Amino acid sequence: MKIAKTYLLMTLFSLWLAAPHISMAADGKTVIEQNRCAGCHEMNGGKAGTIAEVLSKKAPDLFYAGSKFQEKFLTKFLQRPNRIRPAGTVFLNYTAPGPEIDQIQEPPLCASRLSREDAVAAAQYLMTLKDPDMPTGIYKPGTEFAKANAKMIFHKSGACNACHQVDVGNGDIKGGVSAPTLYDAGDRLNGDWVLSYIKDPQHWDPKAWMPKRELPDSTWQLLTNFIMTMKKSEEMKKAEK
Numbered sequence: 001m002k003i004a005k006t007y008l009l010m011t012l013f014s015l016w017l018a019a020p021h022i023s024m025a026a027d028g029k030t031v032i033e034q035n036r037c038a039g040c041h042e043m044n045g046g047k048a049g050t051i052a053e054v055l056s057k058k059a060p061d062l063f064y065a066g067s068k069f070q071e072k073f074l075t076k077f078l079q080r081p082n083r084i085r086p087a088g089t090v091f092l093n094y095t096a097p098g099p100e101i102d103q104i105q106e107p108p109l110c111a112s113r114l115s116r117e118d119a120v121a122a123a124q125y126l127m128t129l130k131d132p133d134m135p136t137g138i139y140k141p142g143t144e145f146a147k148a149n150a151k152m153i154f155h156k157s158g159a160c161n162a163c164h165q166v167d168v169g170n171g172d173i174k175g176g177v178s179a180p181t182l183y184d185a186g187d188r189l190n191g192d193w194v195l196s197y198i199k200d201p202q203h204w205d206p207k208a209w210m211p212k213r214e215l216p217d218s219t220w221q222l223l224t225n226f227i228m229t230m231k232k233s234e235e236m237k238k239a240e241k
């Protein structure tokens, strides 16, 4: 009886010690758990290996969010998500044949609606989820590069615009809808991750629909520099407010 009582007191004491940590909004992992982000997002590194698994994906993987994103973007997005994939996470699930071209059915936005405080904490936690094998420090912001050449590869020989939307000038958005928009990639993504992903999309997602291509390293660097200059135009920022 006495032992049981001691245990009870000890348990209560340890709960009391732990309580401030649990209730503290600054614990991003708890915020993610309480908001059931894992109900839609893969948080633990289980890559979709079969077509059935790909088709049943509700949302993009987040287990390497710290390699992929800029923290500032995450903090903002988790409070008020915007559309990134015009035809949803798995475009096959949201397109139906139309009279002339395929029609997109309105795909869902991310369901995250965190308070500012929770978003700051969740973003900090997501930034700790990194792939240790990704080379870092390779993308150098502000490097001079042959923009006209990069543009030519993106729109012609590489046909990247067949699947990705970009700003072709003054907020004029053009491109395919089956993949994430890139017109704000420089505000959203980490340059080292962009380089790693475009060189070998299947390293990150074995069933990614983006084709792997053998191009010289200098071309991938060029494309990364180009993609990282893609930022929301002033018109777009105004329209959001």
Ligand code: HEC
Pocket (backbone or CB within 6 Å): 031, 032, 035, 036, 037, 038, 039, 040, 041, 058, 059, 060, 061, 062, 065, 074, 077, 078, 082, 083, 084, 085, 086, 088, 089, 108, 109, 110, 111, 112, 113, 114, 122, 180
């Ligand atoms: C009901 C399902 C659902 C829930 C719950 C949900 N999301 Fe999402 N999330 C989505 C979808 C769908 C997208 C893709 C939207 C798009 O591309 O336009 C998305 C996109 C994202 C992205 C961008 C990913 C990328 O690779 O582009 C992040 C980051 C994110 N969600 C974080 C969260 C966090 C953190 C939570 C919990 C607080 C959460 N989401 C809860 C459905 C969900």
Ligand code: HEC
Pocket (backbone or CB within 6 Å): 060, 085, 089, 154, 158, 159, 160, 161, 162, 163, 164, 178, 179, 180, 181, 182, 185, 189, 194, 197, 198, 208, 209, 210, 211, 223, 227
């Ligand atoms: C056949 C369609 C297709 C083509 C062509 C294509 N991509 Fe992709 N790309 C994708 C898909 C699909 C994804 C990832 C989907 C996801 O995360 O939901 C992707 C992802 C990306 C991403 C990461 C974007 C993000 O926010 O997650 C970048 C950057 C990218 N592609 C650049 C390129 C470049 C550069 C080229 C040309 C060399 C290219 N893509 C050609 C389909 C394509």
